[in-house]
Amino acid sequence: MKKLIAVCVLALSGCAGSPPAPPYVEVKVPVAVPCRTADVARPAFTVEQLPIGSPIDIQMRALRAERHQRIGYERELLAANEACK
Numbered sequence: 592m593k594k595l596i597a598v599c600v601l602a603l604s605g606c607a608g609s610p611p612a613p614p615y616v617e618v619k620v621p622v623a624v625p626c627r628t629a630d631v632a633r634p635a636f637t638v639e640q641l642p643i644g645s646p647i648d649i650q651m652r653a654l655r656a657e658r659h660q661r662i663g664y665e666r667e668l669l670a671a672n673e674a675c676k
Contacts, residue, residue, distance in 0.1 A: 629671070634663075
C-alpha cells in the first residue's frame, strides 16, 4: 500500500511540473476576393468617326473632344479599379 501511495505521489508530482499549454494567437491573413464591378464601356471616340481627308479645323475639334472623352473614360476605369482594392 505504501508503494502505491509513493507511486501516485510521484505520478502527480510529475504532472504538476509540466509547462502550461501555449496561448492561442489570432493571425489575420488576407484572402483574395474576386472583384465584382461593372465593366466600363469604351466610348466611341470622335476621331475614329472622322472621314479620311477631313479639314484640319474639324480634325482639331475632334481631337479636343476626344481628349475630354479619354479623360472621362480614364476616370471611370480608375474608379472601377479603386473599387476592387
